[in-house]
Amino acid sequence: MSAGRDAPPQRALPVLADVARLSGVSEITVSRVIRNKGPISDKTRERVLHAVAETGYVPNRLAGALASADSMLVGVVLPSVTNIVFADVLRGIHEALAPAGYQPVVGVTGYDADEEERAVRSLLAWQPAAIILAGFEHTEATRRMLAASRIRVAEIMDIDATPIDVAVGLSHRSAGRDIARYLLSRGYRRFGYVGHDWDSDHRARLRFEGLTEELAAQGLALVAERRIAGPSSTLAGRETLAGVLATGERPDVVVFSNDDMAVGGYFHCLAAGLVPRHDIGLFGFNGLEIGAALPLRLSTVRSNRFLIGKLAAEALVARPDRPADTAIINTGYEIEAGETA
Amino acid sequence: MSAGRDAPPQRALPVLADVARLSGVSEITVSRVIRNKGPISDKTRERVLHAVAETGYVPNRLAGALASADSMLVGVVLPSVTNIVFADVLRGIHEALAPAGYQPVVGVTGYDADEEERAVRSLLAWQPAAIILAGFEHTEATRRMLAASRIRVAEIMDIDATPIDVAVGLSHRSAGRDIARYLLSRGYRRFGYVGHDWDSDHRARLRFEGLTEELAAQGLALVAERRIAGPSSTLAGRETLAGVLATGERPDVVVFSNDDMAVGGYFHCLAAGLVPRHDIGLFGFNGLEIGAALPLRLSTVRSNRFLIGKLAAEALVARPDRPADTAIINTGYEIEAGETA
DNA sequence: TTCAGGAATGACAGCGCTGTCATTAATTGA
DNA sequence: TCAATTAATGACAGCGCTGTCATTCCTGAA
Structure with a gap:
């Protein structure tokens, strides 16, 4: 010592x-x-x-924070940093925190609730002023810790549930519905779905549900559906679409769980000599840069990820003590017509 | 209080x-x-x-760290987290730190040395056990702070200079040379280059230098070269290649500053009806997943980013006090032949 | 000349924990 | 049976800083 x-x-x-x-x-x-x-x-x-x-x-900030009982730290718990979606969110968070003098401390869960619990526990030990985490799916223990800590909590990405404190994001269920409406208005009737594991990615499931609900309301059902076990990737999207089409099923449009998968689908079309929209519609989700750079711009939904991070951080910084009642900040989304559906 | x-x-x-x-x-x-x-x-x-x-x-880890003079924190200073390359590095770092009980604390510089200085100063205040930063290009003040702190320092990505303590990465100059050699062996002679801003991305510049040096050694020079001002992106790669070809310059192969740019170039080819390799060779750098998912696999260089992060973190954890002399850990790289060059 | 009132500075305790050095209880070998 | 260990536990001080509550020194109005 x-x-x-x-x-x-x-x-x-x-x-x-x-x-x-x-x-x-x-x-x-x-x-x-x-x-x-x-x-x-x-x-x-x-x-x-x-x-x-x-x-x-x-x-020595350790000493300073201990003495003043004010760490100027904000815990951020995300499923992954390798996923550009969360990286964008993180940028938004950083953008809002930096000018206020706060420092983000990141924990990664790998889409696992127990890992999330571990990350939250570990972050809480640093006495953060607030904590930001993705989605609503937490373990009971996580929920208890968060409640006991009495610090501010933002649950981001999703707003389809009741938050602990404040939720910032968009309604994925509603986005799924709007995707269906948009594609129906474009004349598509035979819908296919290509997705990834939604046990971990709950929001992809919500979009799927919105999509099928709206189709059902129009008396339609998916003509083809395939989900891979693992996480989304371009390669997986490519192979999975190939698999769907190889079975002879012929949807006139395929909705992908996100842009990564959709871009893969696009690549399959290129390799198979299929022209997107003309031969088969392709629809993604997120509005990544890569989609806009494709020879035919990918049809997708712009999720305002940077904004989600920014608004969440701003909301937390603006009010250091937890309000009596919960709030929801809807960052919305926009259909990007693109050229593939 | x-x-x-x-x-x-x-x-x-x-x-x-x-x-x-x-x-x-x-x-x-x-x-x-x-x-x-x-x-x-x-x-x-x-x-x-x-x-x-x-x-x-x-x-309360603040109190614990203060009392034991051991924060179990490792500072990580990266140019960007939105760039998948650094996100992969971060994953590697996390992988090595977690089992040893260390927590990474990330600072982001936006490819700016003064921001880096600020980030280092701010991280140092948390009394980290070690610090990891990208590259060798630091301000004088950053260098001084790092020296004074006496904690371990890993400079990663690049090994083309003398480190403060330990460097972990690959020789970008040598990679540039090998790209030239490989393409020459494939019969290409009219080399074009499409790149992005290298004031901030010094490693792209090193690759460029290696490339041109080797070409010069063979009595060749670039027949076309264009660099955009901003950061790399797929869209920029697409537009820049289009711009190069529009001037009537006809390289038989184009080396891109990285895969993002190269994928953009690929997209231009698709849109312009050019068949990669047959009409024009395309070569990237990094070995991203997207390149492998393209209809024709992108020819590129696999940089072992995850490994860089992992080995850097392991080296730091293995020996908590700064060794008397510097060390270099070469994580190497591999030419991915692919199908576009 | 006196004194209220603000500006500038300081003494002190304590934030919550851990390293160091006892101290006490239990165990062992001869 | 008793000294010599070893196993458990605790008292205490202090990590480096900041909140609180003085204290000192001016300035200017009365």
């Missing part, structure tokens, strides 16, 4: 006291200068800042 | 002392049980764990 007390001259890092000694003022005055808080004479400020520069002093 | 001392019954979060009282042992014993450290009788352990569960106690 007291390393280097009477040990070799392994000079310890400078602390507040060192700066105070060097500038001839008390520790608390140095602290005030550094935090720019309270009245400080110009002369003192100058002397202190000089001493800070000279010693290369870096404040 | 002492909120809720004689204030309304706003029950404060349970602390070590509460658990100790409830289980009838001292605080330090509770601490030992929780950290699984030191000899504890089964009976005591059980009682303590029961009290922990009952109170819903969550240890």
Whole structure:
């Protein structure tokens, strides 16, 4: 602990006291200068800042946060950072937190509720001012911890349930419905679906449900449906569409669980000599850049991911104590007509 | 500070002392049980764990880290998280840190050295056990802070310079050379280059230099070269290749600064009715999944990004104090022949 | 000249935990 | 049976900082 007390001259890092000694003022005055808080004479400020520069002093935020009971940390729990969707959300969060002086601390769950619980527990230990997590599907223990902590909680991406505190996102069920309506209005009748594992990606399932509900309301049902076990990927989308078509099923449009899968479907069409829309409609979800760069722009739904992150973080920062009642912030979505459906 | 001392019954979060009282042992014993450290009788352990569960106690890591001077935090400073390349690196880092009980704390620079300095300063304040950052291009102040901190430092992605402590990555200059050699061996002679801003992406520049050096060694030069000002993107790759070809320049192969750009180039070919390799060779860099999913697999170089993150984190964890001399860990790369060059 | 009132600074305790060094109880070998 | 270990537990101080509540020093109005 007291390393280097009477040990070799392994000079310890400078602390507040060192700066105070060097500038001839008390520790608390140095602290005030550094935090720019309270009245400080110009002369003192100058002397202190000089001493800070000279010693290369870096404040110890662990100590500061402990003493002030204010960590300026915001926990962020996401299923994956490799997924561009969540990376965009993270950017939005960062954008809103940085100017307010907050630091995001990220935990990753790999789409697993128990991992989420572990991540939340571990983040909570850092006494964050607030916590952001994806979706509503938490373990009972996660829910309890969150409640007990009394810090602010934003559940993002989805707004199809009642949040603990505030939810920020879009209605995936409604998006699914609108996809159906849009495609019906384009004249499609024989719907196919190509998706990925929705035990972990609950929101893909909600979109699917919205889609089929609306079709059912029009007296229609899917003519083909296939879901892979793992996560979405371009390759999986390509192979799965190939598989569907190989069985002889001939949907006139295929709705994919997201753009990654849809782009893969597009690639299959290219390889198989099928012309999107003309031979078969393709529809995605998310509005990724790659879809817009395809020879024919992918028809999809723009989910405002960056905005979700930004608004969630802003909502939390704006009000540090948990409000009495829950709130929902709808960031909406837009159908991107594109050229493939 | 002492909120809720004689204030309304706003029950404060349970602390070590509460658990100790409830289980009838001292605080330090509770601490030992929780950290699984030191000899504890089964009976005591059980009682303590029961009290922990009952109170819903969550240890305060701020206090723990302060007292033990060991934060179990590793700072990670990356140019971007939206870029799948760095997201993969982050996954690798996480994979290696998690089992050792370390938590990554991420800072993002937006490819800007001053932002990097800010991020490093801010991360250092959390007293991390080590810090990982991308590349060798740091400000003087960043370098000084890192040196003064005496913690371990890994510079990743690139190994074409002398590191502060340890470098983990691949030689981009050498990769550029090998790309040239490979394409020459495939019979290409009229080389074009399509790239993005390399003031921020220094490694793209190194690859470019390796490429042109090797070409020069064979008495060749680029017949066409175009670089956009901003970051790489599929759309930019598509438009830039279109621009190059529109001028009438006819390279027989185009080397792109990375896969994103190359995929864009591929899309241009599709739209323009050009058959990759047959009409024009396309070559990328990174080995992203999307390249492998294209109708013709993209010819590229596999950079082992996950491995870079993993090995960097492992190296840091393996040895907590900075070694006397620097080290370089070469994660290598592999030419992916693919079908487009 | 006196004193209220603000500006500038400081003393002190304590945030919640852990390292260090006892201390006590239980166990063992001779 | 008793010294010598070893196993459990605890007292205490202190990590580096900040909130709270003085204290000191001016300035200017009365």
